[in-house]
Amino acid sequence: MSYFADLPVAQFEGPDSRNPLAFRYYQPERLVLGKPMVEHLRPSVCYWHSFCWPGSDVFGAGTFNRPWHGLPETLESAKGKADEAFTFFEKTGIPYFAFHDVDAISLGTSLREGWSNLDAIADYFAGKMEKTGLKLLWGTANLFSHPRYQAGAATNPDPAVFAYAAGQVRAMLDVTHRLGGGNYVLWGGREGYDTLLNTDMRQELDQLGRFLTLVVEHKHKIGFKGTILLEPKPCEPTKHQYDFDSATVHAFLANYGLLGEVKLNIEVNHATLAGHSFEHEIAYALGHNLLGSIDLNRGDPQNGWDTDQFPADLQETTLVLYRLLQAGGLETGGFNFDAKVRRQSIDAVDMLHGHIGGVDLLARALLNAEQMILDGQLAAFVQSRYAGWKQGMGTDVLAGKLSLNDLADIAAQTPAPQPISGRQEMLENLVQRFV
């Protein structure tokens, strides 16, 4: 019998429901600005935190006692874990999932063994996806846990490690394509350094640029139509990670000729670790046509690491959904819960609480954002604030029609400009009406 057998399938009961295992806002087919909610959000369960992590931390052992943990690493045990995972996915009402190669099955002790194990479990996943209708939001290869990657994968000083990583990524990109995945993600966990004393940073960046170019070439070779995504994070586990934040990755992609080929998977917790807000990272990415997908997990304001908690900030999520709706929404991306229940949340039902809360928060934020769009006041304010740049001298400046001399002459002939209020408090009050 499944570990999750006693859990109900989460259902919509409306905002007044007091049932903690029901949705109060998430109605997948409800139309929001003419499009079903589920198509705006494309929510996803991550395989690693929910089915692989045992509840351990750096000070203590796993606390979870899931029946599929600690079994011998065979195809049978990997299938058993997949059975549990798919049962859980269906209980949550979340239609997508995401996984690393090593989450699904052990990769054994050689590249060839890894390939054949991965192929076997991918076939099994394909059958389950067919039966359940569940879809793959993205696939990725774990290039950070094995000791061979201690000094990085693509950025390793040893080209043999670069080649090994290429072998792992090729296999997982092929599998992601075969399973109809929407995206392929590269999070550069150890693509960075612990000390500059032993590091040639420029050399390592060139290696990373080359690696990503090879991934893009392979994507086109096999006809994968999904999007290749980099997931920025400033540090952890390395002291400094090269994919620091959206703007840094933007510069990296431009340097290596990869703009237009690679987009971003933005994670809330990584944004805050980089000293930004989630909204900042989204605004930057949207502004440069770089937004691909989102990992919706938060950190804790009182500590400085990636705690991967389920989201709980309605205002922050509302403002992000508002920006997304304004920009026309996600294409191949979605909202992946790269989140885990706390170490003391040891029961099966705790996993359901986490995911239900996450999806419901997203749905509520989407409905709030819809109202903000329909209201239009915030957009109108911002538009009027920049109106000077849409006409006369403003447009001429941006079109490069005026020199520094021209501008100096114009400024000398016109009355000196007067400061104008930014109306921050009024705008903050306006947002409060929608959350």
Ligand code: XLS
């Ligand atoms: C770690 C990352 C990781 C990626 C997938 O901080 O968030 O979970 O999303 O490799």
Ligand code: NI
């Ligand atoms: Ni993370």
Ligand code: NI
């Ligand atoms: Ni992530």
